[in-house]
Amino acid sequence: MRRLITLLQRELSAFYYSPIAYVVLFFFLVLNGLSFWFAIAVLNRAPSENTVVQVFFNSAFFWIAYLLVFPVITMRSFSEEFKLGTIETLMTAPVRDWEVVASKFLACLIFYLSLWLPSLLYFLIFGWLGNRSALGSSGQLLAPYILLLMMGMFNVALGCLASAFTSNQIVAAMISLVLTIGIFFLTLINYVVNSSSPLLREITSYVAQLDHMDSFSRGVIDSRVFVFYPSMTFLLLVITYQVFQYRRWRA
Amino acid sequence: MIKVERLTKKYAGVTAISNLSFEVAKGEIVGFLGPNGAGKSTTMRILSSFLPATSGFASIANYDVFKESLKARAHLGYLPENVPLYGDMRVGEYLRYRGSLKGLHGKRLRRRVDTVKELCSVKEVENKLIANLSKGYRQRVGLAEALIHEPDLLILDEPTIGLDPNQIRQVRELIKSLGERHTILLSTHILSEVEMTCTRVIIINRGQIEASDTPENLVGQIRTSGTIRLEAITGTDDPVSWIEKIPGVKSVITSEEDGWRRCSIRVEAKSDPREAIYRLAVDRQWVVRELAQERATLEDAFVELTHKDN
Numbered sequence: 427m428r429r430l431i432t433l434l435q436r437e438l439s440a441f442y443y444s445p446i447a448y449v450v451l452f453f454f455l456v457l458n459g460l461s462f463w464f465a466i467a468v469l470n471r472a473p474s475e476n477t478v479v480q481v482f483f484n485s486a487f488f489w490i491a492y493l494l495v496f497p498v499i500t501m502r503s504f505s506e507e508f509k510l511g512t513i514e515t516l517m518t519a520p521v522r523d524w525e526v527v528a529s530k531f532l533a534c535l536i537f538y539l540s541l542w543l544p545s546l547l548y549f550l551i552f553g554w555l556g557n558r559s560a561l562g563s564s565g566q567l568l569a570p571y572i573l574l575l576m577m578g579m580f581n582v583a584l585g586c587l588a589s590a591f592t593s594n595q596i597v598a599a600m601i602s603l604v605l606t607i608g609i610f611f612l613t614l615i616n617y618v619v620n621s622s623s624p625l626l627r628e629i630t631s632y633v634a635q636l637d638h639m640d641s642f643s644r645g646v647i648d649s650r651v652f653v654f655y656p657s658m659t660f661l662l663l664v665i666t667y668q669v670f671q672y673r674r675w676r677a
Numbered sequence: 678m679i680k681v682e683r684l685t686k687k688y689a690g691v692t693a694i695s696n697l698s699f700e701v702a703k704g705e706i707v708g709f710l711g712p713n714g715a716g717k718s719t720t721m722r723i724l725s726s727f728l729p730a731t732s733g734f735a736s737i738a739n740y741d742v743f744k745e746s747l748k749a750r751a752h753l754g755y756l757p758e759n760v761p762l763y764g765d766m767r768v769g770e771y772l773r774y775r776g777s778l779k780g781l782h783g784k785r786l787r788r789r790v791d792t793v794k795e796l797c798s799v800k801e802v803e804n805k806l807i808a809n810l811s812k813g814y815r816q817r818v819g820l821a822e823a824l825i826h827e828p829d830l831l832i833l834d835e836p837t838i839g840l841d842p843n844q845i846r847q848v849r850e851l852i853k854s855l856g857e858r859h860t861i862l863l864s865t866h867i868l869s870e871v872e873m874t875c876t877r878v879i880i881i882n883r884g885q886i887e888a889s890d891t892p893e894n895l896v897g898q899i900r901t902s903g904t905i906r907l908e909a910i911t912g913t914d915d916p917v918s919w920i921e922k923i924p925g926v927k928s929v930i931t932s933e934e935d936g937w938r939r940c941s942i943r944v945e946a947k948s949d950p951r952e953a954i955y956r957l958a959v960d961r962q963w964v965v966r967e968l969a970q971e972r973a974t975l976e977d978a979f980v981e982l983t984h985k986d987n
Contacts, residue, residue, distance in 0.1 A: 435774075443766070510764075520751045675729055
């Protein structure tokens with residue numbers, strides 16, 4: 427356990443030592459700010475049944491920030507160790523392979539979650555300034571963040587897997603971007619096939635991140651999310667572990 | 678401390694090492710020599726549990742490096758070739774991180790970090806980013822890191838590569854002093870280094886052991902061991918025919934320069950006919966200005982053992 431914490435500390439500090447973290451934070455804040463401004467602008471224009479939380483989490487700004495952040499966060503996790511050769515010092519220390527995979531995954535996930543904290547602050551200030559009713563209930567505010575955790579762990583694991591494949595960060599980022607956006611667009615099949623193919627609709631509804639967010643931001647919590655994303659995350663991490671071992675033994 | 682039995686490693690189509698067997702006892706400083714691509718790094722990587730072997734057995738401190746890898750690794754300090762380090766960390770921070778990864782904590786961690794910083798003289802750069810360090814400092818940080826948990830065994834892959842002569846001397850002294858408390862297996866291309874620091878040499882070529890002995894014995898065994906240099910004015914005598922009569926002499930090669938005859942005399946192993954040559958010279962009234970035995974070096978042994986087939 428102590429080893430895992432040591433590894434995790436190292437991975438987390440690596441984020442904040444690199445300029446990437448601050449570039450990501452900057453653009454993330456800009457997009458979140460735009461999204462929040464957009465939400466308030468929409469509600470100011472005409473009477474609406476939507477809460478500010480709903481509009482925020484369903485805006486294009488939000489989705490752009492959400493989808494682009496994963497490749498940037500995860501691209502260096504394994505690639506850099508392979509590229510620098512530090513994989514050799516790392517793996518000849520008395521650490522288990524799974525501890526390395528877990529620490530890298532957790533560090534990326536924690537960094538990802540920390541990116542959403544400012545937006546939570548926006549809502550709290552918004553509510554405090556007196557527009558409590560436009561915010562909806564507190565459960566309605568919490569639900570999207572729970573969903574962000576669920577979908578986030580899946581996408582972070584996907585990014586870690588991409589990074590384990592290659593020692594080139596750019597390649598890792600591209601693989602991760604294609605996979606993340608590809609899976610995101612599966613949602614759209616839902617709209618295209620409509621009711622003609624109920625089975626396909628049923629299957630894609632599991633990965634329909636747009637639909638999930640739509641219902642969670644209304645405060646409707648869908649239990650499928652809690653089974654599907656954690657189990658897929660686990661599966662992806664197992665594959666990452668295998669790829670990582672394979673690559674290091676071939677090195 | 679190290680036990681290797683019939684170790685074989687094959688990469689896609691290439692056999693890096695085949696049927697390698699050797700042992701290193703506690704307290705030895707063993708030099709691992711061989712031409713580039715002989716399998717030195719591969720062997721070291723297998724011993725450090727970084728690579729799995731294709732077949733065979735290897736153990737460190739009686740722990741199987743495949744089956745009890747974590748325990749074996751806990752007894753090992755390993756300095757890989759080219760010393761990979763995290764450029765974004767500071768030296769002190771890196772040593773603390775590696776120390777705690779290797780199971781140190783609290784007071785003992787702080788004490789060990791201070792000790793190795795002192796020992797490898799990296800104290801003056803402890804707050805510098807590793808990315809900004811010179812090659813010599815990087816090497817010493819790597820060495821400090823390998824030492825941090827007081828391992829029984831140190832495996833150093835080319836610890837002096839890329840250092841300047843002063844730094845090489847420092848690292849060599851350091852290794853020598855470490856040899857008092859640690860068992861060391863080191864690979865290098867600088868043969869004088871091995872002669873000065875190692876108690877035993879293992880020469881490997883094309884994945885197989887060519888020789889394993891003390892540096893002195895290795896040098897003694899080889900053919901080139903006995904060459905005697907003679908420079909003299911021999912008058913009308915033909916020195917070749919005279920010298921070849923002396924027992925123990927195998928062949929003589931001569932050349933001439935400004936009237937001086939320069940003879941390179943090959944003699945049989947362990948024979949020293951210098952006295953006889955002196956008497957001959959006195960007898961024949963040659964004017965001698967040089968008579969010396971050329972000492973074979975480990976370099977000669979290395980070249981001979983690794984170029985046998987050519």
